[in-house]
Amino acid sequence: MYKDLYQHPDYYQLDELLTDEHKLIRDTVRQYVKKSLSPIIEDYAQRAEFPTHIVKELADIGAFGPSIPAEYGGGGLDYISYGIIMQELERCDSGVRSTASVQGSLVMYPIYKFGSEMQRRKYLPKLGSGEFLGCFGLTEPDHGSNPAGMITNIKDAGDHVILNGAKMWISNSPFADVAVVWAKDEAGDIRGLIVERGMEGFTTPETKGKWSLRASATGELVFDNVKVPKENIFPEVKGLKGPLTCLSSARYGIAWGALGAAMDCYDSALRYSKERIQFERPIGQFQLTQKKLAEMITEITKSQLMVWRLGVLMNEGRATPAQISMAKRNSVEVALNIAREARQIHGGMGITGEYSIMRHMMNLESVVTYEGTHDIHLLITGMDITGLNAFK
Amino acid sequence: MKILVCISKVPDTTTKIAFTDNNTKFNSDKVQFIMNPYDEWYALVRACELKEKHGGSVTVINVGGADNEQIIRRALAIGADDAVRIDAEPQDSFFVAEAIAAYAADKGFDFILTGKETIDYNGSVVAGMLAGLLNWPFISLAVSLEVEGNTATLEREISGGKEKLQVNTPFVASASKGMAEARIPNIRGITAARTKPLTVIAPGNATALTTIKSYKLPAEKTGVKLISADHPEQLIDLLHNEAKVI
Ligand SMILES: Cc1cc2nc3c(=O)[nH]c(=O)nc-3n(C[C@H](O)[C@H](O)[C@H](O)COP(=O)(O)OP(=O)(O)OC[C@H]3O[C@@H](n4cnc5c(N)ncnc54)[C@H](O)[C@@H]3O)c2cc1C
Numbered sequence: 001m002y003k004d005l006y007q008h009p010d011y012y013q014l015d016e017l018l019t020d021e022h023k024l025i026r027d028t029v030r031q032y033v034k035k036s037l038s039p040i041i042e043d044y045a046q047r048a049e050f051p052t053h054i055v056k057e058l059a060d061i062g063a064f065g066p067s068i069p070a071e072y073g074g075g076g077l078d079y080i081s082y083g084i085i086m087q088e089l090e091r092c093d094s095g096v097r098s099t100a101s102v103q104g105s106l107v108m109y110p111i112y113k114f115g116s117e118m119q120r121r122k123y124l125p126k127l128g129s130g131e132f133l134g135c136f137g138l139t140e141p142d143h144g145s146n147p148a149g150m151i152t153n154i155k156d157a158g159d160h161v162i163l164n165g166a167k168m169w170i171s172n173s174p175f176a177d178v179a180v181v182w183a184k185d186e187a188g189d190i191r192g193l194i195v196e197r198g199m200e201g202f203t204t205p206e207t208k209g210k211w212s213l214r215a216s217a218t219g220e221l222v223f224d225n226v227k228v229p230k231e232n233i234f235p236e237v238k239g240l241k242g243p244l245t246c247l248s249s250a251r252y253g254i255a256w257g258a259l260g261a262a263m264d265c266y267d268s269a270l271r272y273s274k275e276r277i278q279f280e281r282p283i284g285q286f287q288l289t290q291k292k293l294a295e296m297i298t299e300i301t302k303s304q305l306m307v308w309r310l311g312v313l314m315n316e317g318r319a320t321p322a323q324i325s326m327a328k329r330n331s332v333e334v335a336l337n338i339a340r341e342a343r344q345i346h347g348g349m350g351i352t353g354e355y356s357i358m359r360h361m362m363n364l365e366s367v368v369t370y371e372g373t374h375d376i377h378l379l380i381t382g383m384d385i386t387g388l389n390a391f392k
Numbered sequence: 393m394k395i396l397v398c399i400s401k402v403p404d405t406t407t408k409i410a411f412t413d414n415n416t417k418f419n420s421d422k423v424q425f426i427m428n429p430y431d432e433w434y435a436l437v438r439a440c441e442l443k444e445k446h447g448g449s450v451t452v453i454n455v456g457g458a459d460n461e462q463i464i465r466r467a468l469a470i471g472a473d474d475a476v477r478i479d480a481e482p483q484d485s486f487f488v489a490e491a492i493a494a495y496a497a498d499k500g501f502d503f504i505l506t507g508k509e510t511i512d513y514n515g516s517v518v519a520g521m522l523a524g525l526l527n528w529p530f531i532s533l534a535v536s537l538e539v540e541g542n543t544a545t546l547e548r549e550i551s552g553g554k555e556k557l558q559v560n561t562p563f564v565a566s567a568s569k570g571m572a573e574a575r576i577p578n579i580r581g582i583t584a585a586r587t588k589p590l591t592v593i594a595p596g597n598a599t600a601l602t603t604i605k606s607y608k609l610p611a612e613k614t615g616v617k618l619i620s621a622d623h624p625e626q627l628i629d630l631l632h633n634e635a636k637v638i
Contacts, residue, residue: 007406013422020462024469024582027426031576062579075579085579 004038006030006091006267011301017308018080025081029088032061037092041215042353045093048210050217052175054096059130063089063100065108067249072112072120073128074104079314083256083307090257091264093356094363095216097257102171103127105250107134107180110192114234114242119194123178135176137167137195137221138243144169145376146391148240152183152223154191154233161185161233163195163226169370173219174206181221182243192234192242201226212366214359248321251371252314255327256307258367259300261360262335265342266296268355272346283345292341299334306330322384329377332368339364393448393539395439396496397472398506398518399431400482401456401463405511415606418512427463430507432470433574434567438537439505440471441572446539449473451501455482455491461590468585469577475590483600489521491598497526502561503544508533508568516566523564531559535570 008030015023036057044051058064066082068074075081082104090097108127111119126132143149152165163183173179179195179202195202201224206217234242270293273284283289310327313319339361343350350357368374379390403409404424412419427436439450452467454460455478464475476495482488496504504523509516516532523530535554536547542561547554549568619627631638 020465021582021586023462024466024577025579027466028469028577028579028582035576060578061576062582066579070580070583076583077579081579 004034005271006034006038006264008091008263009266009270009297009300010304011297012305014301014304014308018084022080022084025077026084026088028061029063029085030091032057033088033092037096041093041096042356042359045095045215045359046353048208048214050095050099050175050215055099055133055175056130058089058096058100058103059128063104064128064130065104065112065124068104068108068112068124068128072108073125074108074112078311079252080308080311082253083311086253086257087260087263089260091260093215093359094257094261094367095213097253097260098171098213098216098366099133101250101253101257102136103134105253106136106246107178109249110136110180110234110242110246111194113245114192114237115194116231116235118231119234123194127178132177133172133175134178134180135170135172135221136246137170137173137179137181138247139167139169141166141168145373147182147243148190150182150184150190152181154183154185154193154228156186157227160227160229161193163193163223163228165223167221169207169218170204170221171213171216171218171370173204173221174217176204179204179221180246181223189238190240190242192237193228194232194234195221195223195226195228196232199226199228210366212362212364214362244321247371248324251324251328252310252319254367254371255310255324255331258328258331258335258364259303259307261364261367262296262300262303262331262338265335265339265357265360266293266300268357269293269296269342269345272349272355276347289345292345296338296341299338303327303331303334320384322380325372325377325380328371329374329381332364332374336361336364336368393442393446394499394501395443395448395450396499396501396504397431397436397439397450397452397467398492398504398522399436399452399454399463399467400428400488400507400510401425401454401460402428402510402512405429409609411607411609415608416604418607425463427466428507428510428512429574430509430511430567430569432467432507434569434571435505435507436467436470436472437572437575438567440575442537442539443471443473448502451476453478453492453495455480455488455595457481464590465582465585466577468588468590469581470575471581472588474588477590477592478595478598479592480595480598484602485515485517486521486602487598487600489518489525491595492518493522493525494596494598495593496522502539502542504528504562504564505537506564506566508566519564519566526562526564529559529563531557531563531565533568534565535568537565537567537571 062075066075066077070076154161185191203222206219276283343357404426410419443450450472452472453476478491506519531546534546538545547556
């Protein structure tokens with residue numbers, strides 16, 4: 001049977017920057033991953049099937065909404081803990097981390113942050129316990145990087161609104177019980193609302209044929225004159241600030257998460273390079289292999305410091321969206337490069353499902369695109385340092 | 393039901409073992425430590441299961457410095473109710489047993505569980521010494537434990553079979569593989585552990601009876617030699633002349 005031998009790289013003894021509780025949380029998630037996820041994930045990814053049973057398991061270990069207060073079904077943890085959980089999950093598979101990111105940062109977080117007390121009490125405990133799976137609908141077929149142009153809309157109809165439009169590329173959608181949907185009201189303001197499965201006119205067709213995030217379900221949200229009670233609208237927020245606040249929280253998790261994928265690829269390549277013999281010596285003895293490995297651990301170490309520092313700023317409420325953009329972009333780029341180099345070190349074995357590398361590499365192609373593409377984050381940094389807006 | 397579980401801290405199983413100070417001290421530099429698996433997976437989890445079934449409390453006890461609180465928190469996250477740390481560097485098994493016995497003697501515990509051994513020094517003696525010092529019965533290497541009122545039924549694995557025995561409380565038992573299924577703590581358990589009491593006490597006058605003279609590592613394993621199936625005579629030659637087994 002597949003044996004997960006992962007040991008995380010810690011070249012600069014960064015563990016000393018973590019508390020005992022952080023390390024306990026990491027051990028917990030890692031143990032769960034090694035015991036329950038690593039043995040099955042490749043098979044689900046190969047079959048392009050979402051392992052629905054993990055929703056309850058992820059809830060049980062506390063992976064949903066770790067930084068939401070415990071009284072609402074979250075974990076009541078700090079942002080570094082949240083980052084660590086995402087890192088351990090993505091170390092296994094970006095799809096699993098996506099499921100948890102969406103549930104925690106994109107569904108529970110907006111309900112907690114912008115929802116009415118009634119909405120919080122109604123949905124958060126069920127989402128935290130995994131009884132409900134949620135999804136987040138922002139992207140539309142014709143509005144990806146530019147969500148402000150969205151055409152999904154709501155019209156006032158007394159005690160309810162009528163929702164029309166379509167969302168695309170929505171993680172978890174085919175299995176979701178609730179969807180946090182962003183739509184324009186009659187005044188043209190973006191509003192957030194909670195749509196429940198079973199509401200008439202609401203369907204969630206699955207997007208098939210993905211070569212990436214195959215163990216995570218992606219689909220559409222189609223709204224055909226869906227009647228949504230007004231009490232399901234977030235009272236607190238109007239405009240793009242709503243969805244962007246959620247994305248900041250999720251992107252922060254990705255910055256830690258993508259690094260998990262990088263660390264897994266590096267760990268696997270390092271082990272393989274010591275075991276694989278060519279020309280009567282381990283391939284790790286060749287200078288070219290060492291260059292690859294040395295550069296990998298250098299990039300990982302820099303990025304580990306970056307996300308840790310960002311976590312401290314998050315805990316203090318000081319992290320800016322632009323700082324989060326930089327870390328998300330950097331971690332994903334580092335991970336993609338490492339995945340490619342690690343794949344080469346594994347030679348032919350690297351293209352098979354015997355190793356996690358190719359799966360990580362393909363997954364990361366989604367991660368580099370969603371939650372703001374690689375270039376969009378670059379432009380956010382550019383705008384932040386020059387004060388000049390490249391989007392207008 | 394009042395249960396005491398002894399837990400100790402050991403190097404992670406993947407640690408590369410090295411010694412310092414003329415081979416008299418374990419080199420703990422860059423070593424990751426974990427809770428001794430026999431203590432955690434079997435003794436502690438079984439204690440928690442019995443508490444959940446019969447009510448009562450589970451206390452964990454550790455002899456060691458403040459850096460051991462990492463494993464104590466883990467025990468609390470898994471389900472122990474409170475913890476005691478005897479603030480002293482453990483010097484030998486007797487020292488540990490004496491320190492724990494002094495604490496446990498008058499606390500009214502129904503029984504004390506330990507792992508069957510620690511995976512670092514593999515002494516397997518603390519539990520027996522503890523029972524001796526308390527003058528309680530001792531059952532070693534138990535693979536199952538049930539308690540009803542003040543009678544406990546335990547099974548021990550013995551050569552080629554199993555032994556089932558009964559004992560009255562209080563007693564000391566050491567737990568082997570099989571007594572319980574390892575539990576992964578969850579995040580709610582970890583946050584609940586924040587507020588569970590951890591008392592630090594002085595070691596009293598525990599004494600060590602032995603001192604370490606030196607440690608020695610086993611000879612390094614040599615690499616595997618591959619011999620082509622077309623040349624069995626090479627294999628015979630190596631077995632004769634190099635391994636000297638035939
Ligand atoms: C597997 C998967 C899961 C997803 N899950 C969700 C989800 O749960 N919820 C959700 O709402 N969305 C989700 N998304 C959607 C994702 O956020 C979008 O794909 C992303 O925002 C990019 O939008 P797009 O695909 O329309 O690309 P486009 O916006 O069309 O971009 C195409 C290219 O143009 C570039 N580009 C666009 N504008 C500019 C510019 N101003 N300057 C320079 N370059 C530019 C982009 O960088 C990109 O390279 C998911 C996507 C994937 C692949």
